[in-house]
Amino acid sequence: MLLKIAWKNIWRNRTRSLVLIAAVVLGLWGGLAMVSFSLGMMDQRAKDQIEKLISHVQLHHPDYRDERKVELFIPDGLQVLNEIQQKPNIKAATGRSLAGGMLASPRKSIGVMINGVMPASEALVTQLEGKVIEGEYFPEDARNPILVSERAAKMLKIKLRSKITLTSQNAEGEMVASAFRVGGIFKTIDAKYDEAHVFVQATDLQRMLGQEGQIHEIAILLNSKEEVLPVQAELAEAFPEVQVETWKEVSPELSMMADSMDQVVWIFVGVVIIGLFFGIINTMLMAVLERKEETGMLMAVGMKRAQVFKMIVLESTLISLIGVPLGIVLTQLTVGIMGNVGIDMSAFSEGLAQMGMSSTVYPMMEPKYYVIVAIQVFVVAILGSIYPAFKAVGFKTQYITR
Amino acid sequence: MDLNTETNSQISASAPTGSELVVQTIDLHKIYQGVEPVHAVNGVNLEIAAGEFTAIVGPSGSGKTTLLNIIGGLDRQDSGDVIVAGASLANLPESVLTDFRLNNIGFVFQAYNLIPVLTAQENIEFTMLLQKRPKEEREARSTELLNAVGIGGLGDKRPSQLSGGQQQRVAVARALAPKPTFILADEPTANLDSHSTATLLDIMLELNKKEGMTFIFSTHDQRVIDRARRVITLEDGQIVSDERR
Secondary structure, three states: OHHHHHHHHHOOOHHHHHHHHHHHHHHHHHHHHHHHHHHHHHHHHHHHHHHHHHOOEEEEOOOHHHHOOOOOOOOOHHHHHHHHHHOOOOOEEEEEEEEEEEEEOOOOEEEEEEEEEOHHHHHHHOOOHHHEEEEOOOOOOOOOEEEEEHHHHHHHOOOOOOEEEEEEEOOOOOEEEEEEEEEEEEOOOOHHHHHHEEEEEHHHHHHHHOOOOOOOEEEEEOOOHHHHHHHHHHHHHHOOOOEEEEHHHHOHHHHHHHHHHHHHHHHHHHHHHHHHHHHHHHHHHHHHHOOHHHHHHHHHOOOOHHHHHHHHHHHHHHHHHHHHHHHHHHHHHHHHHHHHHOEEOHHHHHHHHHOOOOOEEOOOOOHHHHHHHHHHHHHHHHHHOHHHHHHHHOOOHHHHHO | OOOOOOOOOOOEEOOOOOOOEEEEEEEEEEEEOOOOOEEEEEEEEEEEEOOOEEEEEOOOOOOHHHHHHHHOOOOOOOEEEEEEOOEEOOOOOHHHHHHHHHHHEEEEOOOOOOOOOOOHHHHHHHHHHHOOOOHHHHHHHHHHHHHHOOOHHHOOOOHHHOOHHHHHHHHHHHHHOOOOOEEEEEOOOOOOOHHHHHHHHHHHHHHHHHHOOEEEEEEOOHHHHHHOOEEEEEEOOEEEEEEEO
């Protein structure tokens, strides 16, 4: 009977109850939409970083990532690469020679990371080839071709086929330099990355450094992110003399960024939930106060205060039981549609590019977030009814005879 | 008519010797504190026996409603005692008092105060549900009571679909449903027209005669006073007359 009365009480003031249900639906939707937006953004960034350069798993000399010295190449790197490329669970793998250096045009110079890549296998592992917006991706007949980013080209005031000089330090600590000709200009969504990276052929860089046949990095692309840990374990066992790291270990700033983004989102969700909490208190309090006499009557004829309390909490619970599933359905629809169409954030593209993010965000959702946010909203709906319920049980039975 | 009227400034309204007492108040006092404290009930000694049909009358502010609230366990006295169906209400904890009201006292209010979202039959069943009576019993008794108060065909109507008189009949049926020891009615006819008042009084008198149900009213309504078999008059919180007919 309590349930029946609570249910019928909800529909006494249809408009007010619908507004409250709408608040629950929109609160849930708002929270989940933010989560899905954040997840989509971070997933894209991770995907972009993986496809752009990091790939899923990387191999280095055990000391290379700490010291970044050119002499710390992978022992028998090309052989290791060849063995890895033969493994059936590896989608693609490539080797890279790396060196820090200066890129100089006649007018200006900037510090860069020189990536000596193997063009054919690199194209299978990363999307570098597809990021070339002008010129060609390492034309076969070119001599010492280099890919520079659009941003770097602007900074150095160079263009396609401009001659530029790369300077670096070889294993003996001597300065070495080589002239390169701009064969292509690339552009990714990550402005900072673009400013700091150039690509040459691995053989050219090795020649410049005097390290023919030596590679510092093997980048491996897998079929999915889920295979990362098993493959890491397998390779670590197969090649104990090299360091095998996942994309998260190679780029800890990615997961740090995801964590901090996560925190911002949860703060936003918290604000939405707090707003919802006070909305529920306000509405339930109005509903309770206008039933002062009736509540007095219920207690006069024998309803216990605990039952009155339960009835008010039940009303709020029922409202959230209607609102929460509707909110989830609305979110699923939104994520389903926007996840395919994408949200155009081009108005903020400059800022997003600085953070290495795309200007189109494709929201996505993991089922656990539905559960977390739905429970939060549900709990808040119940908590929001506690003060009004206490107010109701404080009514005096004699209100009925005044 | 058997007139037994006392008109002292403060009298004890006693029940006939040897009769079974339903309500007894002993030197009951209730003061409302305020800028000027009001002595709403001032040393009332009252006895009401089973089967009585009693009207408590008096001008506004005489303490009728306060006295009824205390007898009904809706309010607490400042001093004195109330014994209802043999139990002193003075020290009963709130939850026990609620159960006591449910099982011993039927209430009929001036504004009917039915639960607007329930049908007439559900309103009648409500108190039985609080008593945890089985469904079959609830349905049978509510149907029986609907017929007893003359609205047998209106069980599925909501209060808003009923006239004032019909709503008050539902309220009487609701009060009777938990099989209380007596019924307290606060100005039950104040919002009713003459016809509805007469019908309601007929029903209550019938219940009083046939089932021996005890009724205690507070009222201003001369039509009720005329048909009451005992009239207790209050003035300034004191009983000034106790008339039996």
